[in-house]
Amino acid sequence: MSGVDTLFAPATAPGRAAIAVLRLSGPATAAILAGLAGPLPPPRRASLRRLRHAGAVLDEALLLWFPGPASYTGEDAAELHLHGGPAVLAGVAEALVALGARPAEPGEFTRRAVLNGRMDLTAAEGVIDLIEAETTAQAQQALRLAGGGLHALVEGWSGRLASLLARQEALIEFEDEDLPGALDDTVAKALAALSAEIAARLDADAGAERVRDGLDIAILGAPNAGKSSLLNALVGREAAIVSARAGTTRDIVEARLILAGLPATLADTAGLREAGDEIEAEGVRRALHRGEGADLLLAVLPCDAPPDAATLALIARRPCLVVASKADLGPPRHPGALPVSARTGQGLDALRARLESEAAALAPASGAALLARPRHRAALGDTLRWLREAADAQLPELRADALREALRALGRLTGQVGAESILDRLFAEFCIGK
Ligand SMILES: Nc1nc2c(c(=O)[nH]1)N(C=O)[C@@H](CNc1ccc(C(=O)N[C@@H](CCC(=O)O)C(=O)O)cc1)CN2
Ligand SMILES: Nc1nc2c(ncn2[C@@H]2O[C@H](COP(=O)(O)OP(=O)(O)OP(=O)(O)O)[C@@H](O)[C@H]2O)c(=O)[nH]1
Numbered sequence: 001m002s003g004v005d006t007l008f009a010p011a012t013a014p015g016r017a018a019i020a021v022l023r024l025s026g027p028a029t030a031a032i033l034a035g036l037a038g039p040l041p042p043p044r045r046a047s048l049r050r051l052r053h054a055g056a057v058l059d060e061a062l063l064l065w066f067p068g069p070a071s072y073t074g075e076d077a078a079e080l081h082l083h084g085g086p087a088v089l090a091g092v093a094e095a096l097v098a099l100g101a102r103p104a105e106p107g108e109f110t111r112r113a114v115l116n117g118r119m120d121l122t123a124a125e126g127v128i129d130l131i132e133a134e135t136t137a138q139a140q141q142a143l144r145l146a147g148g149g150l151h152a153l154v155e156g157w158s159g160r161l162a163s164l165l166a167r168q169e170a171l172i173e174f175e176d177e178d179l180p181g182a183l184d185d186t187v188a189k190a191l192a193a194l195s196a197e198i199a200a201r202l203d204a205d206a207g208a209e210r211v212r213d214g215l216d217i218a219i220l221g222a223p224n225a226g227k228s229s230l231l232n233a234l235v236g237r238e239a240a241i242v243s244a245r246a247g248t249t250r251d252i253v254e255a256r257l258i259l260a261g262l263p264a265t266l267a268d269t270a271g272l273r274e275a276g277d278e279i280e281a282e283g284v285r286r287a288l289h290r291g292e293g294a295d296l297l298l299a300v301l302p303c304d305a306p307p308d309a310a311t312l313a314l315i316a317r318r319p320c321l322v323v324a325s326k327a328d329l330g331p332p333r334h335p336g337a338l339p340v341s342a343r344t345g346q347g348l349d350a351l352r353a354r355l356e357s358e359a360a361a362l363a364p365a366s367g368a369a370l371l372a373r374p375r376h377r378a379a380l381g382d383t384l385r386w387l388r389e390a391a392d393a394q395l396p397e398l399r400a401d402a403l404r405e406a407l408r409a410l411g412r413l414t415g416q417v418g419a420e421s422i423l424d425r426l427f428a429e430f431c432i433g434k
């Protein structure tokens with residue numbers, strides 16, 4: 001026995017479906033397949049087999065056999081393409097347990113792929129992002145990660161850093177007696193070039209986290225300004241309650257929409273004013289807090305009333321897209337405000353177009369962005385700090401130490417350093433069967 005379990009899990013979503021795919025991976029895969037379906041089919045070819053266990057026929061299914069290491073996990077693996085009924089799946093699962101396999105934990109197939117060197121940590125992150133992707137822009141970015149784009153980039157930097165370190169170590173051996181500790185010219189130039197490249201990448205990929213997480217847009221303004229009506233008009237359904245009474249909305253009401261290929265959450269909030277009661281005061285507090293964290297603010301000033309102090313203060317404090325609501329009742333009362341009427345639909349298309357262009361500006365579709373997670377940016381930030389430390393170091397030994405730390409920071413990014421704890425956190429996000 002190798003001590004490694006053989007795992008199985010459905011790879012398709014539960015429920016009624018034409019087929020259900022069940023995946024198996026681990027050292028006992030071949031023996032289990034033989035027990036269930038007879039002699040192994042040729043590798044990576046779909047073969048129709050009758051699956052039997054304990055004298056019963058479980059299903060007539062397509063079988064795929066992926067001998068390791070040329071499989072997704074790097075281990076012997078297989079897929080059973082079953083008829084998609086829960087009873088069929090349950091029967092086969094029971095047989096697999098009897099034959100020595102166990103159900104997989106969420107993400108466990110991909111974890112094995114990482115541990116077997118089939119993909120690095122950033123590619124595994126790409127796989128989960130791909131499963132979660134709701135828009136094309138998200139899927140494209142995830143696919144770049146899953147395909148090893150970030151891994152390749154970081155490997156390139158690590159290679160250059162490793163040869164710099166080797167040179168620095170050689171310099172320590174053959175130190176110039178007259179210039180002890182002086183920064184070697186070649187090392188200095190290479191350090192500067194590497195730092196500049198990493199910094200430029202951080203800059204270029206500034207929108208990548210927004211692509212992954214989506215945009216947060218908050219609608220703020222006085223009570224009765226028409227905020228909830230605006231939300232409903234933008235998403236095309238009655239997501240929030242609208243009434244002529246000021247102070248209708250208290251809790252935050254969220255609705256989703258897609259802007260320039262990015263998923264966005266639009267948050268309708270309580271009207272800003274000196275609240276009449278405790279509940280409304282909490283609503284106003286939540287509104288302001290949501291506004292603080294938002295990527296984009298829609299400040300609503302109605303055309304049938306003078307601009308209120310709270311909304312004007314907000315506009316003065318940070319950039320807002322100012323909407324002149326209820327434009328059917330008169331001209332805008334604030335310079336530059338976009339006239340919109342939720343009642344007649346006037347200005348809605350213009351507002352949507354503005355939202356699209358703001359979204360595109362917040363998360364530029366570079367077509368090459370890779371730094372999709374805070375973890376990625378943090379590791380590169382650490383790398384840059386150690387590179388600066390290396391450039392500033394007065395002693396050659398300290399310079400070599402700083403270069404080693406920079407290498408470790410890059411290693412953390414791809415999972416070569418400290419992968420286990422990051423894997424635990426990452427795979428907690430996975431669904432079963434991935
Ligand atoms: N049916 C099915 N569809 C699927 C997957 C799967 O596991 N099963 N995938 C799972 O995520 C994705 C495809 N990813 C995969 C990546 C590598 C290998 C694999 O077996 N690679 C071997 C052999 C390649 C070959 O056939 O030439 C290798 O790279 O050595 C399979 C799927 C999406 N579609
Ligand atoms: N004429 C006109 N009335 C509007 C328009 N939009 C909203 N209203 C009316 O204005 C009133 C307030 O609308 P809401 O959307 O509930 O306003 P709100 O800003 O969400 O108000 P609170 O939740 O109380 O902060 C309702 O009676 C709406 O019918 C508009 O474009 N034109």
Ligand SMILES: [Mg+2]
Pocket residue numbers: 227228229240241242248249268269
């Ligand atoms: Mg409201």
